[in-house]
Amino acid sequence: MTINGGISFWYATDTTAHQPPRAPLTTDATADVVIVGGGYTGLWTAYYLKRAAPDLRVTVLEQKFCGYGASGRNGGWLYNGIAGRDRYAALHGHQAALRLQHAMNDTVTEVIDTAAKEGIDADVHRGGVLEVARTPAQLTRLKAFHAAELGFGESDRVLYDATDTRARIDIADAVGSSWTPHGARIHPLKLVRGLAAACEHLGVVIHESTPVTELAPRRAVTPYGTVRAPYVLRCTEGFTAALKGQKRTWLPMNSSMIVTAPLPPSAWDSLGWSDQAVLGDMAHAYMYAQRTADDRIAIGGRGVPYRFGSRTDNDGRTQPATIASLSSLLFSFFPQLTGTEITHAWSGVLGVPRDWCATVTLDATTGLGWAGGYVGSGVATANLAARTLRDLVLGETTELTTLPWVHHRVRRWEPEPFRWLGVHALYAAYREADRHESTTHRPTTTPLARLADHISGRG
DSSP, X not given: OOEEOSSOHHHHHOTTTOOOOOOOOOSOEEOSXXXXXXXXXXXXXXXXXXXXXXXXXXXXXXXXXXXXXXXXTSOOEEESOOTTHHHHHHHXXXXXXXXXXXXXXHHHHHHHHHHHHTTOOOOOBOOOEEEEEOSHHHHHHHHHHHHHHHHTTXXXXXXXXXXXXXXXXXXXXXXXXXEESSEEEOOHHHHHHHHHHHHHHHTOEEEOSOOOOEEETTEEEETTEEEEOSEEEEOOGGGGGGSTTOTTTSEEEEEEEEEEOOOOHHHHHHHBOTTOOEEEEOOSSOOEEEEOTTSOEEEEEOSSOOOGXXXXXXXXXXXXXXXXXXXXXXXXXXXXXXXXXXXXXXXXXXXXXXXXXXXXXXXTTTOEEEEEOOTTOHHHHHHHHHHHHHHHHTTOOOTTTTSTTBTOOOOOOOOTTHHXXXXXXXXXXXXXXXXXXXXXXXXXXXXXXXXXXXXXXXX
16 A cells, blocks of 8 residues: 655655654744745755854744755656756856856755765765667757757767667667766665754754744744854745745745655566666656665656645655556566555655746845755756855855856746646646657657746746
């Protein structure tokens, strides 16, 4: 029987996760920096600030517990993708976007090395990222994607044909793939739990069960008291819409996952996947997967993409239709696994700006800063954002503070019901485009998908 919800499979099976929550805020307080959000962005920011300036008083306020949001529910992809790179190239020039990409490449190593230095065992395995094409149209997009990555300096990226792809992972209907070494499999909750402990060891104060209702210059307001600080940093990603005045800032996009029971050695012999690269595809409604440390397959994608009014779930529960859809997707990739038990299913939200560009900002006049809008690429990007916020708070001009995503602004999302109607229509278009491409076998992207990309801001 599939366990549906329970925050995530990572949470349900992590023996260190079920600990008493950290004490909530109980009264007004002061700090030098107050950080709202106990996920990757907030905790990495606290970590790097205390490493750089040990005397800083840093407080983290988390509405539930550290890792409750995307940091404890994601697919475990630590990789070098960043949302908005092509737009930044158009706005600031190729060289500026190239610097951003090089910083992301380095960030994968930074996260792995820092976790090792802090003694965080997050089931890290650096097998790279394999993006696969399964239709002629996907193959055309894959080749264009591969060429674009080479143009942004990935000289170590490799393009595989159908035979070489299936020698790596025996994926049904695979016609080609692109592999980069700049990626790793992780256990996302183990990383965020270890990071929180490392922050506390450095002297960071973390208050859990402390929802922030309003952010203003030099103060964060909660039901239990107000924390005043020269710098107030919003690190709330997909939960940003719950804050006063932020309803249309970033759209909380839903993503769902399922995970199989552990597979026997015979199954892995048939599948390959021995290098344990994380796996993605070139579909419009794309998927992402990993081989877990205990030999399961965890696979995710969009189910119900958005809830009316920017609502978010409470415990990660996902609709039965989404579980069925993801199961069908898994078995279409790996028909030899048909009938394999699906043990867990869950959902979470990620932050999507209107132009699909991740950003880092600090207003020196008000002390208000924020980072996020990662559009599903936040495991590594949050670390780069945190190091950038550190430099901005410390008033330093560095290679990071001059990257093109710093201080980027974007218009707000449309009001309801247009937001809900638009998002659901767009993802219906993407699913129909995928269906059309898989049945017609034409080598070009369907016009419906190109139109959806243009309207959504992805194109």
